Each structure stands twice: as structure tokens, then as C-alpha cells.
Amino acid sequence: MVINEIDVGELVELMDNNSDSIQIIDVRQPQEVAAGAINGMTNIPMVSIPLRENEISNDKQVVLVCHSGARSGQCTAWLMQNGKSNVHNLRGGMIAWANNGLQVA
Numbered sequence: 221m222v223i224n225e226i227d228v229g230e231l232v233e234l235m236d237n238n239s240d241s242i243q244i245i246d247v248r249q250p251q252e253v254a255a256g257a258i259n260g261m262t263n264i265p266m267v268s269i270p271l272r273e274n275e276i277s278n279d280k281q282v283v284l285v286c287h288s289g290a291r292s293g294q295c296t297a298w299l300m301q302n303g304k305s306n307v308h309n310l311r312g313g314m315i316a317w318a319n320n321g322l323q324v325a
Contacts, residue, residue, distance in 0.1 A: 223296045224308040228320045231283055231310060235260075243277045246285045247295050248314075258285060258317065266291045269298065282307045289313040 226234075234242050244261040246253055253263050264272050266286070276282055276299065284292035284299075289312050296309040310316070 221297055221300065223293055223300060224305075225293075225296075225311045226283055226308040227311045228316045232320075234281065234283075241280055243280045243282045244285060245276065245282060245295075247292050248286050252287065256314070256318075258314075261285065266295055269295050273299070273302070276304065276307070278304070278306065280306065283310055284308070285310045285317075286313045288315050 246261045247266040286292040293309040299307045
């Protein structure tokens with residue numbers, strides 16, 4: 221399955237121009253998020269995605285994030301297999317975010 225992906229530049233543009241139309245979900249564990257996260261994100265750890273799927277928007281563009289893009293990619297694939305077409309993986313995850321010199325909260 222090919223998953224939907226978005227790169228850091230595209231996410232920044234969405235955040236700058238349409239922040240009300242996106243939901244950013246960080247699938248890392250809370251202790252990882254404490255070390256730095258994207259401002260405005262919601263933390264739903266990977267293992268909780270199936271249990272908290274109702275918290276994931278059906279109306280907004282959803283971007284899933286993790287450290288490298290691997291776990292969020294798995295979550296994106298699972299959500300797509302379960303009927304969500306509005307979900308996107310952040311390619312490269314927080315590593316790509318930091319490599320682009322962007323701030324974390």
C-alpha cells in the first residue's frame with residue numbers, strides 16, 4: 221500500500237496558511253514528546269491509535285508525526301486501511317523537522 225505523505229515544507233505552509241484545516245498527531249510516547257514537539261499537535265501514542273481513532277478528524281487534513289516517520293507511517297497505513305483518506309505521514313518525522321531548523325515546543 222502506498223501511503224499519503226507530506227514533507228516539512230508542505231506542513232509549514234499548511235500551518236501558516238490553513239492552520240484551522242489541519243490536525244497534527246504525534247504518535248511518539250509522552251517521554252519522547254517531552255523532549256520536543258511541533259506546536260499545536262495532539263499526542264496519541266502509536267499503541268493508542270486504534271482505541272482513540274474517534275479523536276482523529278474526518279474533516280481536516282491529518283498529519284501524523286513520529287521521530288523518523290516510520291511509526292507514523294505505520295499509523296497512516298492502518299488508518300487508510302480503516303477508511304480514512306485524509307491522513308498523511310510527515311516524511312522524515314521530527315528528524316526532518318529539526319534538520320529544517322524549525323522550532324519545537
